[in-house]
Amino acid sequence: MGYVNGxxxxxxxxxxxxxxxxxxxxxxxxxxxxxxYKKIKKVLTRKSxxxxxxxxxxxxxxxxxxxxxxxxxxxxxxxxxxxxxxxKELGVRELFVKDDTVVHPTLSFKDRVVxxxxxxxxxxxxxxxxxxxxxxxxxxVAAHGAKAGFxxxxxxxxxxxxxxxxxxxxxxxxxxxxxxNYDEVNRLCSEVANKYRWAFVNINIRPxxxxxxxxxxxxxxxxxxxxxxxxxxxxxxxxxxLTKIWKSFKEFKEIGIIKELQTKAFAAQATGCSPIxxxxxxxxxxxRPVKPDTIAKSLAIGNPADGYYALHVVNESGxxxxxxxxxEVIEGIKLLARTEGIFAETAGGVTLACAKKLIETGRxxxxxxxxxxxxxNGLKTQEALAGQTLSPHYIKPNLAAFEEVLNIIGH
Amino acid sequence: MAVKVRIPTPLQRLTxxxxxxxxxxxxxxxxxxxxxxxxxGIGERISEGGKIRRFVNIYVNEEDIRxxxxxxxxxxxxxxxxxVPAIAGGRx
Numbered sequence: 001m002g003y004v005n006g007x008x009x010x011x012x013x014x015x016x017x018x019x020x021x022x023x024x025x026x027x028x029x030x031x032x033x034x035x036x037y038k039k040i041k042k043v044l045t046r047k048s049x050x051x052x053x054x055x056x057x058x059x060x061x062x063x064x065x066x067x068x069x070x071x072x073x074x075x076x077x078x079x080x081x082x083x084x085x086x087x088k089e090l091g092v093r094e095l096f097v098k099d100d101t102v103v104h105p106t107l108s109f110k111d112r113v114v115x116x117x118x119x120x121x122x123x124x125x126x127x128x129x130x131x132x133x134x135x136x137x138x139x140x141v142a143a144h145g146a147k148a149g150f151x152x153x154x155x156x157x158x159x160x161x162x163x164x165x166x167x168x169x170x171x172x173x174x175x176x177x178x179x180x181n182y183d184e185v186n187r188l189c190s191e192v193a194n195k196y197r198w199a200f201v202n203i204n205i206r207p208x209x210x211x212x213x214x215x216x217x218x219x220x221x222x223x224x225x226x227x228x229x230x231x232x233x234x235x236x237x238x239x240x241x242l243t244k245i246w247k248s249f250k251e252f253k254e255i256g257i258i259k260e261l262q263t264k265a266f267a268a269q270a271t272g273c274s275p276i277x278x279x280x281x282x283x284x285x286x287x288r289p290v291k292p293d294t295i296a297k298s299l300a301i302g303n304p305a306d307g308y309y310a311l312h313v314v315n316e317s318g319x320x321x322x323x324x325x326x327x328e329v330i331e332g333i334k335l336l337a338r339t340e341g342i343f344a345e346t347a348g349g350v351t352l353a354c355a356k357k358l359i360e361t362g363r364x365x366x367x368x369x370x371x372x373x374x375x376x377n378g379l380k381t382q383e384a385l386a387g388q389t390l391s392p393h394y395i396k397p398n399l400a401a402f403e404e405v406l407n408i409i410g411h
Numbered sequence: 412m413a414v415k416v417r418i419p420t421p422l423q424r425l426t427x428x429x430x431x432x433x434x435x436x437x438x439x440x441x442x443x444x445x446x447x448x449x450x451x452g453i454g455e456r457i458s459e460g461g462k463i464r465r466f467v468n469i470y471v472n473e474e475d476i477r478x479x480x481x482x483x484x485x486x487x488x489x490x491x492x493x494x495v496p497a498i499a500g501g502r503x
Contacts, residue, residue: 025421
């Protein structure tokens with residue numbers, strides 16, 4: 001049996017049973033999973049975790065399932081890379097990259113949340129899963145859903161780039177390309193979700209789905225040798241990931257896996273869509289929605305659902321919010337690739353560039369341990385780098401031509 | 412001619428099933444307080460302590476009031492006010 005007591009509204013505290021519901025009937029606040037930590041504390045220890053397989057389900061008691069894991073049995077437990085080259089470049093003592101560019105099977109942290117969402121969808125008895133997405137989430141629902149034997153519907157804006165559509169289509173879900181922008185797709189999906197009994201991972205399964213993000217935080221603590229970092233820098237779209245990483249740290253403290261928690265959480269956004277970082281900088285808890293304009297499309301949520309909670313995590317932990325221009329995003333992607341050999345998507349460029357700025361402005365101290373969360377693979381958004389990289393050296397197939405190149409580069 | 416107020420499905424139980432009701436001109440928060448007199452209970456579902464609840468979005472003539480003057484946004488006869496519960500959805 002599982003360790004979940006039920007669902008609870010984050011706003012007004014009303015309680016609900018475990019059902020595919022996501023919003024409080026009374027005040028429209030989001031519902032959150034509530035666990036029995038006393039019971040979990042008895043079974044989940046450093047030792048019991050270390051004996052388990054290296055995937056995200058090694059923390060299964062802190063995930064909202066009743067039975068055994070059914071989806072994503074190879075997902076998670078991505079490398080925590082000690083980034084000494086990058087640390088030297090940025091002038092800090094100890095820096096780590098949590099590398100979710102290599103999550104199985106679709107190379108973004110969405111494979112974590114979808115693994116949990118689809119396991120829950122099986123438990124609820126759904127045969128169809130669905131999502132509204134512009135990229136990473138669509139790929140993950142299509143892929144995990146194929147393996148798990150679900151009928152799949154993926155709703156996207158019709159104007160999406162061809163490469164992103166192919167990366168969903170290859171798994172043969174029903175791809176519904178809607179004549180409208182993302183917000184309109186989302187609105188349509190909420191109507192579809194009301195009418196058809198499907199598991200929409202980011203709508204009616206959202207309270208369970210979002211919990212999957214905690215596994216990134218659990219892994220960070222375990223991979224640091226069972227300690228929490230001094231600083232963690234997290235990209236923000238809806239703000240859910242940052243909120244859940246913080247929750248994971250608190251849960252490990254709650255059940256006694258770590259004794260101390262003094263981590264400062266930092267929110268990273270692109271200047272063209274920075275409602276959370278801007279509110280933090282202005283010292284208000286009023287998140288003003290914006291109309292997004294940035295190359296970091298996977299972070300472009302102008303009206304972030306969990307923005308308020310992300311902001312409170314940042315303030316509670318003593319962290320800060322930062323945002324960077326599109327040019328800095330590109331530089332961030334290139335810096336990470338050049339120093340650590342990791343090719344991140346634009347969201348990764350945002351996170352890295354924000355971390356750099358936070359170090360330069362003294363918000364992150366140079367003698368502390370910092371973890372930077374990189375959440376998706378750069379191979380998916382290559383068009384963002386068009387004309388921004390070095391060029392190849394074009395030559396004739398002879399040695400003299402090659403040696404001329406060596407001359408040019410000053411070998 | 413009054414202010415037209417569009418009621419979302421979850422709140423139509425309080426408006427006897429009506430999708431659209433009439434409201435009084437003034438500020439948005441005045442309008443909600445007036446609605447609550449005629450449809451008791453609707454006020455606390457949408458607002459708390461004179462503030463719109465965090466997960467309720469209000470639009471005046473299709474513009475989110477957070478882009479205007481929030482609760483203090485004024486509405487006049489002929490304006491359209493929509494009450495829309497925020498949808499918790501991720502973009503990525």
